[in-house]
Amino acid sequence: MPVNTLRVPLQMVNAETTEIGCAYKVCGGNRMQVYCIYNEIGYMTGMTLYETGPACNTGKDCKHKGSSCDDGLCIKPKEVPDDGKSDECPADSGLTDRIRNKILDVHNELRSLTARGKATDALGGFAPTAAAMKKLKYDCSLEKLASAHAKTCKWGHSAANTRPGIGENIYATTNSKADKLKEAESAPRSWFSELAKFGVGQDNVFSMKLLNRPGKVVGHYTQVLL
Secondary structure (H helix, E strand, C coil), rough: CCCCCCCHHHHHHHCCCCEEEEEEEEEECCCCEEEECCCCCCCCCCCCCCCCCCCCCCCCCCCCCCCEEEECCCCCCCCCCCCCCCCCCCCCHHCCCCHHHHHHHHHHHHHHHHCCCEEEEECCCECCCCCCCCCCCHHHHHHHHHHHCCCCCCCCCCCCCCCCCCCCCCCCCCCCCHHHHHHHHHHHHHHCCCHHCCCCCCCCCCCCHHHHCCHHHHHHHHHHHH
């Protein structure tokens, strides 16, 4: 019998899991125990287990570059280990160039998905296509601002007067030993998931009505796009 009837199915369907290893042992002569270990946790509170929509037919349907598709499942290419280099910006933020580029690539991928009219909206259909959405580039001065607030370890947005005219998104995980490269992808995908969970609508306007919906925040999604 499964030890926890909720965690077992959640672990099996976590879309970000790519590796598994199992073992069994006959214990006491009357019980066989089976253990399977996954390379991702599938039961973190508040996490999105998988994005809803059509299963893949080709690798182009998958979100990770260089993927292939096998029977509706995306085969993610092997991640190259982070070499720890930080040549693009000062290293005192704790980020490497690999992490910076991962954050940038995922943001631009999600912006492109929206611009091409392929981002599912919970209020129906897809987010409208964009005529002139800009491709993001990485900025070390903005990283410096983000780093200063992150180092305070205070959960919540920084004071607006410390960043006039500058937007902000925040994300946290309860796993203090989490892989930084994986979290660099998880954070923007978590923010973007607000569109599929709560929706914005075809008017495509961030109105007071959207802002004040109880329990249906979309401001992190809109920040990814602006």
